[in-house]
Amino acid sequence: MTEPAAARPRHIPVLGREVIAWLKPREGGIYVDATFGAGGYSRAILEAGNVSVIGIDRDRTAISAGFDLVDRSNGRLTLVEDRFSNLAEVCSAQGAPSVDGVVMDIGVSSMQLDEAGRGFSFRSEGPLDMRMGQDGPTAADVIAKASEADLANIIYIFGEERHSRAVARAIVAARKDAPITTTRALADLVGKIVRAKPGEIHPATRTFQGLRIFVNQELDELHVALSAAERVLKPGGRLVVVSFHSLEDRIVKNFLNERAKAGGGSRHQPETAQRPPSFAVLTKRPVTAEDDEVSGNPRARSAKLRAAERTDAPAHAATALPGWPTLDTVMRGG
Ligand SMILES: C[S@@+](CC[C@H](N)C(=O)[O-])C[C@H]1O[C@@H](n2cnc3c(N)ncnc32)[C@H](O)[C@@H]1O
The missing domain is CATH 1.10.150.170 (Putative methyltransferase TM0872, insert domain)
Structure with a gap:
């Protein structure tokens, strides 16, 4: 995508180079940026070749701020305001029931943190809101x-x-x-x-x-979205997830490790009842930011990237959510 230098925003996404290297966009491919935010990953994917991108964000402000990029993408970028747990439904509605890659950059954006009126930051006075959507x-x-x-x-x-x-x-x-x-x-x-x-x-x-x-039920969202990504990825398609703290990284790591091994059957069941692995893990250890990135952006210090490639085996059944407190039960009083 060529565009005048003056139109480029200053936003530099965390681990942007590494995300593209692991995603390996292929010509003609369809990619999902499940956490569009300021559009850093979407922009980089669009620039990597003749590909199209479906960008999802539950934050209406992020989606509206991305319309400019949509206008300059020659029809290659579509933005959808939704939760990424609905990723499979979003892809189907966009006429792309299967895709070549999914990227996720989990958590809150600097745009959200910096806007006092959103109530995310204890550093500035604002209403105690904290909703991304x-x-x-x-x-x-x-x-x-x-x-x-x-x-x-x-x-x-x-x-x-x-x-x-x-x-x-x-x-x-x-x-x-x-x-x-x-x-x-x-x-x-x-x-x-x-x-x-x-x-x-x-x-x-x-x-x-x-x-x-x-x-924002962030951990439940992540949990559900990983299974949704498993369902929409084509064989050979890649999943790249960047997370910022151990709670998120553990969910990603456990999901990928579980999907990367055969399982599901038991010693009482025939070999054919075993589920073959649905992912091959590409990053044995999480990828972290280089020193030069951390010195320019301290937030990159805690970022961890994990990547995996979809096999041609069917998706495994979605795993049950851990018994965390949910909005429903807590707001109903238990
Ligand atoms: C860390 S930012 C992404 C930054 C982006 N990679 C960039 O380069 O600008 C995370 C974004 O994901 C969005 N988000 C977080 N949880 C979400 C969810 N469950 N569904 C959809 N969007 C979500 C947030 O609203 C936020 O805009």
């Missing part, structure tokens, strides 16, 4: 409604905050006096419970991460 309860709704036990679980499981119980107790005590509706109010409250030594991350980091992952 337009639907569902906000973080303030969860803080107002969830039981103390559910809050502690959310902050512990998704935020990996070891002071989760004390934080949950303080939230429940504070909300009796006044609703907690802003990022600053929550950050100040957590700051009284969790003490950070100089040089450590902000005391509210883990609580905010836990709430954000819960509000």
Whole structure:
């Protein structure tokens, strides 16, 4: 895709070079960018050859900001506002029930973090929203409604905050006096419970991460989307996933390891009942950013890329979701 240099945005996606190297776009191929964001991966895929891209994002702002790139893509880029757990349905609706590659760049975007009004950051004052999409309860709704036990679980499981119980107790005590509706109010409250030594991350980091992952059901989304990618990828098609913390990376790693080995049968079943591997893992260890990228973009420090190639075996049955707290149960009161 050729375009005037002045029209190029400054956004440089994390591990962008590596994503393209592992995706290996092939001429005429159809690729899914399941986390369009600022369009960094989509742009790079379009530039890699005569290919087309279906970009998905649940954030309407990201989709609207991408229309310019759609206009300049000569019909090769289509954007869809949806969750990536619906990836298979999105591809079918776009007339592409099977595709040559899927990329995912999991988590929150810098555009979302930087906009105080979205409520993702404890560094700026904003409403306690944290939704990537337009639907569902906000973080303030969860803080107002969830039981103390559910809050502690959310902050512990998704935020990996070891002071989760004390934080949950303080939230429940504070909300009796006044609703907690802003990022600053929550950050100040957590700051009284969790003490950070100089040089450590902000005391509210883990609580905010836990709430954000819960509000957006991020781990469930990832879990479902990996199986959806397995169903839509053609034999030889590639899956490339970049994640930013251990909770996400573990889901990707376990999924790929499980799919890369034969299984499903048991010693009581005939050999033919065994499922052959549906993926071959390409990255024995996760690929990480080079020092030059990390020095230009500190966020790249925690990025991990895993890639796999689809075999011609049928997709395995989707695995059950772990028993994490869900929005439905928590907002209904258990
Ligand atoms: C880290 S950013 C992606 C950045 C992108 N690779 C780029 O180069 O600009 C993640 C994006 O994925 C979107 N996202 C996160 N979870 C999603 C989901 N379950 N379904 C669809 N989009 C999602 C977010 O709204 C955000 O825009």
